Amino acid sequence: MPKYVMWGSYCEDVLEKRVPHRQAHLDGLAAQKESGVLITIGPTKDLTKVFGIYEAEDEATVRQLVEADPYWKNGVWTEYFIKEWIPAF
Structure with a gap:
């Protein structure tokens, strides 16, 4: 199953x-x-960035998980991007 890396940013008043x-x-x-x-x-x-690794059927599945997260819904995460990742080791 494909793996995906997610990088995102936190709001300034994250704590x-x-x-x-x-x-x-x-x-x-x-x-x-x-x-x-x-x-x-x-x-x-x-506390400026968030990093995650997912294993999912497709990128859309990862996007759904990120966008359903309370941090995304409430502006704690302010942006994110996802890339399919090929682990070498």
Whole structure:
């Protein structure tokens, strides 16, 4: 199954803005991980970017997951892009 890399950006006031959406965000990611579609995801240390790796049938599936996330719906993530990834090792 294809793998996809997702890079995104956080809003400037991420620590405050994410608070009311954080648990729903983490619960959703845990469900994605359990289902096998999410390999890993997390912020950069400076909390400006998010990076994730997904394994899905197609890019549209990954886009649906990202756009259903409370962080996207509530402006915590402000932009994202997805590229199909071919792991060498």
